Amino acid sequence: MSKFAKLGSVRRSWDTAIIGLLLLVWVFASLTTSNFLTPLNFSYIFSNTSEIMIIAFAMLFMIILGEIDLSVASILALGSSMLGWSYAKGAPIWVSILICILVGTACGFINGFLVTKLGLGSLAVTIGTLALYRGIANGLLGENTVNEFPEFWTSFGFDTIGKSFMPKTLPLIIIFGILFGLLLHKTPFGRRTLAIGQSPEAAKFAGVNVIRHKMIVFTFTGFMSGVAGVIYTFRFSTAQADNGVGLELLVISAILLGGVSIFGGIGTMWGVVAGVLLAGSVESWLTLQEINAQWRTIVTGILLLISVAAPVLVQKGKARRELKALKS
Amino acid sequence: MVAKGDLLLEMNGVQKRFGGAVALRGTDLKIRAGEIHALLGENGAGKSTMLKILSGVHINDGGTIKLGGKDFITGSPQASIDQGVAVIYQEPSLFLDLSLAENVFIGRQPKKGVAIDWKFAQSEAARLFKELGVELDPKRQARGLSIADQQVVEIAKALSMNANIILMDEPTAALSASEVERLMTVMKSLKAANKAVIFVSHRLDEVFAISDFITVMRDGATVSENPVGKTDLQKVIKEMVGRELTELFPKTENKIGAVVLEVKDLTNPAYFRNVSFNVKKGEIVALAGLVGSGRSEVARAIFGVDKYESGSVSLNGKALPAGSPVEAMNRKIALVPEDRRQQGLFMVAGVNRNISMESFDRLTDRGLINFKRERSLTNTWKEKLSIKFANQADPVDRLSGGNQQKTVLAKWLATDPDLLIVDEPTRGIDVATKAEVHRLVNQAASEGKAVLMISSELPEVLGMADRIIVMREGRQVAELSRKEATQEKIIAAATTGKRSA
Numbered sequence: 001m002s003k004f005a006k007l008g009s010v011r012r013s014w015d016t017a018i019i020g021l022l023l024l025v026w027v028f029a030s031l032t033t034s035n036f037l038t039p040l041n042f043s044y045i046f047s048n049t050s051e052i053m054i055i056a057f058a059m060l061f062m063i064i065l066g067e068i069d070l071s072v073a074s075i076l077a078l079g080s081s082m083l084g085w086s087y088a089k090g091a092p093i094w095v096s097i098l099i100c101i102l103v104g105t106a107c108g109f110i111n112g113f114l115v116t117k118l119g120l121g122s123l124a125v126t127i128g129t130l131a132l133y134r135g136i137a138n139g140l141l142g143e144n145t146v147n148e149f150p151e152f153w154t155s156f157g158f159d160t161i162g163k164s165f166m167p168k169t170l171p172l173i174i175i176f177g178i179l180f181g182l183l184l185h186k187t188p189f190g191r192r193t194l195a196i197g198q199s200p201e202a203a204k205f206a207g208v209n210v211i212r213h214k215m216i217v218f219t220f221t222g223f224m225s226g227v228a229g230v231i232y233t234f235r236f237s238t239a240q241a242d243n244g245v246g247l248e249l250l251v252i253s254a255i256l257l258g259g260v261s262i263f264g265g266i267g268t269m270w271g272v273v274a275g276v277l278l279a280g281s282v283e284s285w286l287t288l289q290e291i292n293a294q295w296r297t298i299v300t301g302i303l304l305l306i307s308v309a310a311p312v313l314v315q316k317g318k319a320r321r322e323l324k325a326l327k328s
Numbered sequence: 329m330v331a332k333g334d335l336l337l338e339m340n341g342v343q344k345r346f347g348g349a350v351a352l353r354g355t356d357l358k359i360r361a362g363e364i365h366a367l368l369g370e371n372g373a374g375k376s377t378m379l380k381i382l383s384g385v386h387i388n389d390g391g392t393i394k395l396g397g398k399d400f401i402t403g404s405p406q407a408s409i410d411q412g413v414a415v416i417y418q419e420p421s422l423f424l425d426l427s428l429a430e431n432v433f434i435g436r437q438p439k440k441g442v443a444i445d446w447k448f449a450q451s452e453a454a455r456l457f458k459e460l461g462v463e464l465d466p467k468r469q470a471r472g473l474s475i476a477d478q479q480v481v482e483i484a485k486a487l488s489m490n491a492n493i494i495l496m497d498e499p500t501a502a503l504s505a506s507e508v509e510r511l512m513t514v515m516k517s518l519k520a521a522n523k524a525v526i527f528v529s530h531r532l533d534e535v536f537a538i539s540d541f542i543t544v545m546r547d548g549a550t551v552s553e554n555p556v557g558k559t560d561l562q563k564v565i566k567e568m569v570g571r572e573l574t575e576l577f578p579k580t581e582n583k584i585g586a587v588v589l590e591v592k593d594l595t596n597p598a599y600f601r602n603v604s605f606n607v608k609k610g611e612i613v614a615l616a617g618l619v620g621s622g623r624s625e626v627a628r629a630i631f632g633v634d635k636y637e638s639g640s641v642s643l644n645g646k647a648l649p650a651g652s653p654v655e656a657m658n659r660k661i662a663l664v665p666e667d668r669r670q671q672g673l674f675m676v677a678g679v680n681r682n683i684s685m686e687s688f689d690r691l692t693d694r695g696l697i698n699f700k701r702e703r704s705l706t707n708t709w710k711e712k713l714s715i716k717f718a719n720q721a722d723p724v725d726r727l728s729g730g731n732q733q734k735t736v737l738a739k740w741l742a743t744d745p746d747l748l749i750v751d752e753p754t755r756g757i758d759v760a761t762k763a764e765v766h767r768l769v770n771q772a773a774s775e776g777k778a779v780l781m782i783s784s785e786l787p788e789v790l791g792m793a794d795r796i797i798v799m800r801e802g803r804q805v806a807e808l809s810r811k812e813a814t815q816e817k818i819i820a821a822a823t824t825g826k827r828s829a
Contacts, residue, residue, distance in 0.1 A: 186696045188688035191681065198674045204633055205671040206685050207657040265676060 014310065015259030015271030022278045029285040036288055039165030047158065047167040049280040050235065051076065051228035051244065053273070054173060055251045056258075057180040058224040060272050061217045063255055064184075064197045066264030067115065067122040069218065072225045073247035074133035075107040077240075079229030081137040084146030084239020093150050100233070101226035107133055108222015112215040130248070137241040145240040149233070157234030169231055176224070181269035193217070197264030253304040254279045262308065279303065332362035336524050337382075337400070337493060342391035344377050344548075351377040353548040354391065359493060362522045364515055366535045369545035370568050370786075375528045378545070379495050382526075383415040384408035414486030415495045420478035422470040429453040429466035432485045456484040461517045462510065476507035480514055487523075494518060496527040500534060501620060512538050530618050532561055532823040546570045561824070562816065569786070569815045579791060580774050585609030587645075588778035589747050591630065594639035599625035600802040603639070607747065607778040612769065614793035615782045617822045622802040623782045624666050627749050630780075631663040632656045643747065657686065662740035666751040666782070668729075672736040678721035680706040682735050686743045709738035713768060730761030737768055748772050751782045766792060786815045800825045 030037035055072050062069050079100035087096040107129065114125045156168045184190035196203045196210055203210055233239050258275025260267030279300060286296045337359040344352040352374045359365055367375050380386045381393070387403035394400060401407045408414075422431050429450045430437075437444040438452070453466035462480045464473075470481065479499060486494055500508045515538060518525050529535050535542065542559055544551045544567040551567045552559070589607040594600065600622035607613045615623040628634040630641050635651040642648055643659050656663075665671035673682055684691055684702045691701050706720050713734045717727055724732055733753065740748065750769060754762040769792065773779045783789050789796055796813050798806040798821040806821035 182696065188692065188697065191685070191688070191697070194677070195674050195685065198676055199670065202671050202674055204653065205631075205663065205665050207653040209654055 015268045018257065018259055018271055018274045018278060022274045022281065025278060025281050029281060033285060033288045036285060041284060043160055043165040043167055045280045045284050046170055049276050050169050050173060051232050051247060052251050052254055053276050054176060054224050054228040054231065056255055056272050056276055057176055058221040059251050059255055060260060060267055060269065061184065061193050062221055063260050063262065064193050064264055064267045065214060065217055066197045067214065068126065069111060069122065069221050070126040070248050071111060071129040071133055072221065072251060073244040074130045075104050075222055075225035076229040076232055076244040076247065077242065078107065078133045078137040079104045079226040080233045080239045080243045081141045081241050083230065083233050085140050088146045093153060097230050100229045101223060104226020104229060105219060105223040108219045111222065112218025115218065116211045116214050141241045145238050147238045149237055153234045154237045157231065157237065177273060184269055194265060253300060257303060257307040332522055334361045336361050336396060338394045340392045342381065342388045342393060344381065344386060344388050351548055355545065356550045357543055358553065359524045359526060361524055362519055363541055364519055364525045364539045365541045365543065366539040367526060367528045367543050367545065368535065368564060368568060373545040374548040375545055376497065379415065379497055379528065382408065382413055382495055409489055412490055412492040413495065414489065414491035416479055416482045416499060418498045418501050420475065420482045422478050422481055424471040426470060427467050428464055428470060428481050431470055431481055432456065432488055452488065453484060456487050459517060459521065460484060460514045462514060474507055476503050476510050479511060483514060493524045493526065496525065498528050500529055500531060508534065530823060532564065536561065544568055565816045565819045580770055582610035582774045584611045585776065588643065589780065590642045592640045594626065594629060594636055594641065596625065596629060596636040603804055605797050607780050609776050609778055610773055611794045612773050612779040612781055612792055614789045614796045615799060616789045616796050616818050617799035619784055621799040623799050624751050627663060627751050627782055631661055631749065660746040662743055662745035662748050664736050664740055664750045664753060668732055668736050673724050673732060675725040676723050679717050679724055679735055680720040682724055683709055683739050683742060685739055705742065709742060713738050730757040733757055733765060741772065745777060747778045747780065749780045752784065753781065754788060786818055790815065798822050
């Protein structure tokens with residue numbers, strides 16, 4: 001069995017382990033902090049992770065393909081700035097929302113075009129567009145912010161449904177989660193996504209149109225970043241150029257935490273949902289413990305390292321034990 | 329100093345086994361100074377194992393090897409070099425950004441005090457190149473040199489280490505005709521300098537043009553050792569083939585119908601030129617020839633994985649657009665590729681996921697895969713092809729080579745193709761499974777599919793094919809019917825390009 005396959009089986013168990021870990025964190029957090037396990041706090045957790053979750057649904061496909069998109073947070077900001085700018089110029093709010101999503105989709109399409117048609121690496125391309133898209137947003141709004149939006153939409157951003165703890169954005173996220181989950185696990189498109197990540201050459205021989213497939217994934221990643229831009233804008237009632245700075249790393253860490261292989265070919269939707277919620281829950285616990293922001297970043301970093309290292313370490317330990325058994 | 333004709337190396341009854349597989353069962357080889365010695369045999373005859381023992385990669389399990397009367401120390405490449413044995417590989421491994429002189433003296437730079445004496449290195453390299461009859465500039469970079477000239481640099485490096493015996497493993501396989509000439513000149517210079525050259529080649533015309541002595545190997549043993557004057561092409565081919573055709577191939581006579589695949593003047597200058605043939609319903613056509621003769625590339629071009637420059641492919645009378653595997657699949661072409669691990673399978677994915685990969689049309693309801701039908705599809709093919717696995721979701725990586733190959737076949741047979749292309753369908757699988765694969769391919773033909781088979785195993789080609797097309801260096805050199813084909817004729821065409829009687 002190849003090394004890759006062994007790692008594969010460990011990773012597959014990792015995405016179930018992460019769900020266990022999530023429950024463990026919830027138990028630990030509720031034992032140490034009285035107001036962790038409350039509807040209000042969970043409302044915060046869901047709400048705070050809205051954009052990360054939305055983008056992660058698409059980024060999951062990206063990383064399974066063996067590609068990456070680092071420009072998602074910049075797309076979010078550009079979309080948000082366009083939303084604010086057009087609304088301030090007098091466009092109806094629904095037009096502005098549409099603009100935000102369309103701009104996001106176009107940005108994703110451009111990324112995909114540069115990667116597939118010009119054959120540039122996605123890491124290089126999206127580092128470039130990360131700066132470019134943010135730059136355009138800056139050019140558009142500069143230091144200005146737009147923060148007057150119709151109440152219906154700002155309420156959509158930060159209110160909960162009735163008296164429940166569910167943020168109004170939650171149904172939307174759940175719908176997207178189900179759609180993308182089905183897409184990955186129950187459709188030929190999902191199977192082909194995994195196939196490309198496992199072996200681009202075998203995918204070619206299996207008649208998969210790898211270039212078109214990547215174009216589609218880049219484009220819908222842009223689309224979802226645009227959707228996240230809409231939510232972000234209304235959640236903070238602010239359209240500005242530096243919205244969501246650094247969000248791309250939170251998205252990628254949550255995905256890796258969810259057991260998706262950075263080398264591509266392996267990943268599940270439930271793993272990613274658990275990964276995002278795990279990161280969000282740890283963050284919430286740290287906040288409730290009044291541990292300051294720098295520490296929170298450090299903890300997130302450590303979590304990420306664990307998620308990347310754990311499968312490898314488990315595998316190495318196993319190999320060492322096998323070797324010992326052989327020698328004795 | 330050694331004189332011409334002195335016995336340099338003597339191998340007697342050398343044996344080597346890898347686990348249960350016997351690679352050498354008693355090989356003899358005598359090498360004399362000032363001699364060009366060809367080592368011939370089919371794939372798997374044990375030539376490479378011999379060379380690897382001499383170059384120190386493997387240790388022999390039995391037999392004796394004497395070098396200049398003393399026991400030869402095996403098992404260490406450095407020891408082989410110290411004893412004057414050097415290997416030139418098919419693909420030279422020069423440092424492309426260094427000069428030729430630097431390459432020749434890499435790791436052993438001549439010193440003047442603490443500094444490297446580049447003057448000496450350059451003049452010495454120049455002297456060696458001159459001795460070899462190819463005057464390369466020692467100061468130029470290795471980048472941009474032809475493969476043949478890179479081999480010359482490697483040979484110069486060997487000479488600078490005082491090599492007496494130079495081993496070349498298929499040195500001409502990657503060379504063009506004019507480059508082959510050049511290498512032959514170099515080999516002659518080595519001979520003139522009383523060195524011994526041992527070379528492996530599948531191009532028999534070259535072998536007869538240049539060697540002094542020919543040793544033929546078959547199934548891990550030496551069959552004959554003859555000076556070139558005392559043997560001939562026909563004899564050598566007979567000795568290489570040796571064994572009788574086995575009854576591995578349950579050939580059935582099928583009704584042969586209309587033309588399914590028509591290839592016309594297909595050309596991709598890098599690999600093949602003007603290839604034209606057809607395959608009919610119920611017929612098995614084999615593409616025979618040496619590895620690297622362009623057969624797989626033709627198959628890849630037909631399926632659309634690679635593009636071609638000119639010519640046309642049509643299926644059931646309608647042109648097939650170039651470069652689109654998706655279109656090829658829609659038109660019911662299936663390709664079981666050469667390299668099942670890299671091209672045929674998704675090794676970490678389950679057996680079921682591999683088998684269902686091309687059959688989503690039949691497995692989806694409103695776009696969603698029906699897992700129950702996927703399971704039953706896998707079971708159907710598991711039974712039809714008797715594929716052995718414990719669990720449907722087992723990664724194919726855990727299956728044996730034979731079962732992996734059956735999985736690839738299952739995945740494509742499940743699409744019910746009109747044209748089935750199989751590239752080296754039985755490479756690296758055991759005899760029993762081989763017979764099963766042959767049965768499956770035959771069965772596909774008897775069901776009325778057109779089959780194009782690429783195989784380097786002659787018994788397989790002769791046992792299975794209705795028609796055989798022989799390729800050599802990207803060109804079609806012969807077409808033989810089942811009746812007229814013999815191993816000798818195929819080897820003659822594949823190695824010399826000529827049709828023999």
